[in-house]
Amino acid sequence: MEYNFREIEKKWQNYWLEKKSFKVGIDHQKPKYYVLDMFPYPSGAGLHVGHPLGYIASDIFSRYKRLKGYNVLHPMGYDAYGLPAEQYAIQTGQHPAITTERNIKRYREQLDQIGFSYDWDREVRTCDPVYYKWTQWTFIQLFHSWFNNHLQAAEPINTLIEEFEKNGNTKVNAACGEIDKFTAENWNSWDEKQQQETLMYYRLAYLSDTWVNWCPELGTVLANDEVKEGYSVRGGHPVVRKLMKQWSLRVTAYAERLLQGLEEVDWSESLKEIQRNWIGKSEGASVNFKVSHHEEEIEVFTTRPDTLFGATFMVLAPEHEMVEKITKPEHREKVDEYVKMAKNRSERERMAEVKKITGEFTGAYAINPLSNEEIPIWVADYVLAGYGTGAIMAVPAHDSRDYAFANHFNIPIREVVSGGDISRGSYDAKEGTLINSGFLNGMDVSKAIKATIDKIEELGVGYGTVNFRLRDAIFSRQRYWGEPFPIYYKDGIPYALSEDKLPLELPEVESFLPTETGEPPLARAKNWETEEGYPLETNTMPGFAGSSGYYLRYMDPRNDKEYFSKEAIEYWRDVDLYIGGIEHATGHLMYARFWNKFLYDLGYVVEEEPFKKLVNQGMIQGRSNIVYRLKGTNTFISKNRLDTDLTDEEMKKAGVSERRPEVIPMHADVNIVDNDVLDTAAFRNWRQDLAEAQFILDDEGKYVCGYEIEKMSKSLYNVVNPDDLIANFGADTLRMYEMFLGPLTDSKPWDTKGIEGVYRFIRKFWRLYHDNNGNLNVTEEEPTKEEFKVLHKTIQKVEDDIERLSFNTAVSAFMICANELSDLKCTKRAILEPLAVLISPYAPHIAEELWHKLGHRPSVAYAEFPEFKKEYVIENTFNYPVSFNGKKRFELELPLDMPKEEIEKAVLEAPEAQKWIEGKTPKKIIIVPKRIINVVV
RNA sequence: GCCCAGGUGGUGGAAUUGGUAGACACGUUGGACUUAAAAUCCAAUGGCCAUUGCAUGGCCGUGCGGGUUCAAGUCCCGCCCUGGGUACCA
Helix, strand or coil, rough: CCCCCHHHHHHHHHHHHHHHCCEEEEEECEEEEEEEEECCCCCCCCCCCCHHHHHHHHHHHHHHHCCCCEEEEEECCCCCHHHHHHHHHHHCCCCHHHHHHHHHHHHHHHHHHCCCCCCCCHHCECHHHHHHHHHHHHHHHHHHHEEHHHCCCCCCCCCCHHHHHHHCCCCCCECCCCCCCCCCHHHHHHHHHHHHHHHHCCEEEEEEEEEEECCCCCCCEHHHEEEEEEECCCCEEEEEEEEEEEEEHHHHHHHHHHHCCCCCCCCCCCHHHHHHHHHCEEEEEEEEEEEEECCCCEEEHHHHHCHHCCCCCCCECCCCHHHHCCCCHHHHHHHHHHHHHHHHHHHCHHHHCCCCCCCCCEEEEEEEECCCEEEEEEECCCCCCCCCCCEEEEHHHHCCHHHHHHHHCCCCCCCCCCEECCCCCCCCCCCEEEEEHHHCCEEEEEHHHHHHHHHHHCCCCCEEEEEECCCCCCCCCCCCCCCECCEEEECCCEEECCCCHHCCCCCCCCCCCCCCCCCCCHHHHHCEEECEEEEECCCCCCHHHHHCCHHHHHHCCCCCCCCCHHHHHHHHHCCCCCEEEHHHHHHHHHHHHHHHHHHHHHHCCCCCCCEEEECCCCEEEEEEEEEHHHHHHEEEHHHHHHCCCHHCCCCCCCHEECCCCCCCEEECCCCHHEEEEEEEEHHHHHHHHCCEEEEECCCCCCCCCCEECCCCCCCCCCCHHHHHHHHHHHHHHHHHHHHHHCCCCCCCCCCCCHHHHHHHHHHHHHCCCCCCCCCEEEEECCCHHHHHHHHHHHHHHHHHHHHHCCHHHHHHHHHHHHHHHCCCCEHHHHHHHHHHHHHHHCCCCHHHHHHCCCCCCHHHHHHHCCCHHHHCCCCEEEEEEEEECCEEEEEEECCCCCCHHHHHHHHHHHHHHHHCCCCCCEEEEEEEEECCCEEEC
């Protein structure tokens, strides 16, 4: 009787669901462990084999931790708001809630089939008012908070108002927008509107006019991390720059803490590096340049203040406000034209033309505050408005971009740091001695940087400062399917709703498109206003809003009084292991850390970093199959015939006149290919245009396909979905095979063929416990030494491997174990019972069945992880590889406790050794106990 | 361009601390069972070479070229290639 996985897997999945086997609560008797998967967006396509990879790994780890006595929080839910459902709604009129619900149902069915140990009672969905109430609540807290740079922490806005009443903003050091100084008298004399407008410069959630990434195709604004190379990440539509009034989150306030926090967490170095680059901290100086014949000064940011004497021109970004003011009449026309061109260019065009050097002279001159030299002011779009001050001092000798620009427009280049050859290119390195630089001459770069900063601070023309590349997160979307803002407008001024009005539910609209006047879809909602009749905000929140704090809500998901209780947060604290894709490096993982730090400042959460350990699973790539069509025909040639001549008959059949005709490769559906051999009948049925296809086969009458490793995608016909595999091989096999493919963090191709090896293993494993008639065959005899050794070797290996998330090698260890135990014909309970527990994280269904058959109740999920006992694996002898001059020549079995002198003697006396010694006296013999013996002759 | 990760059989991969390279599995080949197929089981399987009684031995071999060491897939230097991040960030 073969192992009937279909029946058994179904049985235990139902059992776990009915008994709520994985329901958890706070239990102070046990240590907590929180294992989290990244929130999936339930797409209409369902799961392919790549998706569950991380879920399987986290499930194995969760089950392992349970066996180790931990109280494991392992939840799952849905990031249910999002563009695809809404795009579909626009096309079909189908409400996105309906599509979303349907997709979630399908997702859940697929997840259930794989046998995950989630506590489904904790499921959350971002589009559920019970959930998004707390997304809105957090937004209100952000709105009512400001960031105190002194304390490097968020504070309630009231503390700021009190300060304004007393001292104005003269003493305030806050993360804020660009705002002039004002006194207490000013503040107190202002009306509410002006006070509210002023506060808006300080709030952590604020409304302002910003240059945004506008995606006309999607009809919405996008955040920086949602745009890549001028196209939207979702959908790949072009993005243009546009000035719009938008809600933003002041993420930049936390830049330093977001950077520092990376030192505390156990994440991969590459992921931390991506975040560091994204935050982009650079230290330098801010320097004020006077403008000749003008009142105003222009402030520039530089990381190389030491090169100040080498500044031979200045460049302003086209958007810089001073361009308008300083341009001389005779240059006005050309500058205006240039600015207009630069502003209207899409991000895409600008990037495409990076190599092209453009710019325009304004006719004005700036005065170098140290040398008093006059330098020309140019406007050019290689300087970005959004970084630093939007103006630079150009030092062509030591900056490659300035060098190219100076060369192109014939501007002088002055070397101020020795070490390069400025006739050939700029010398950008921070090494060398200062020259041509007044009081800096003779200093090295790092000393000169310090000296310059001291000098400009002393003269009051600048100061040392730090700049970040990180931008505030634009938080409004002109879309329907997202969280409404808990904001209303009174006389055009935004106010937050009071918390008791939450959740502010998403209203019904009759169309999901923007209005005729270009307002977002919520403007179509009837009575979209407060009880008092004030209009509500019509933008909605972006995708990352709901996912920024979901891990907190899982701790206490049904709480209707609070986001989560104090008791829950103090018990569960943070995520111990977080598994998900690297694609969230600059989006979700940045926002969630920001969200968490903010709630930490307010005293709601207890750990400053939300995700202690984070692992990025690799991508599963598709393995496409390729067929070769003879050009201009409907005849396909087998891959192994590509290098041989066609026969006369074949040429006639295909209607071609050459022995080696040209072929066009084409993707064939991997589901009609087995082991790279095409099912030609299925191929003819696959598509109508192939119904008459002819084949040129190999000697064995087979059509062999080529293959290609590429992205798993519908259009490449290489998608493999888990449902079919589970139907054919079972969930336990799928789980183990996904792990067996290779290291969790590596990208690797999917090859369905290999699954049969794991399938064979599962059945072999089953046979260990059964006789040929399928009856349980487990005996109570004392196991032999050999059997104990196999078991304990496996326990040690598997435990070690799980701890370091090396799941692929653990699967190998199980295979080796099953091979050895079946060779030993072991039927002993004392071996097989712990083995069933040991494998249960990987193959929970078969383990549960065996566990019950062995007479245990309740679930194997709460058994005890078998304890490794060293004494069973200790050996007395070791089979030493004996090398001569580093080359292994033979093996020699010797007792482990043999003294080195005796080992030497034994080696030299060994008959195999004579040939290598050849009568010479060995120079040296290296003996590494339990490793190797090396003889140097 | 810059930053990061990685290159091991026909394939996925193993070798955790410098110590027997290729575990485990797929594929391939041969064999057993079967009327046949499937399933299962057994054996071989990095390349080259030599002798041959199923066996024995030699040389080469972890992207390429150097180096350190008794010993290098692993450490150091230089180069090549692949994947990812980022892109005038001053």
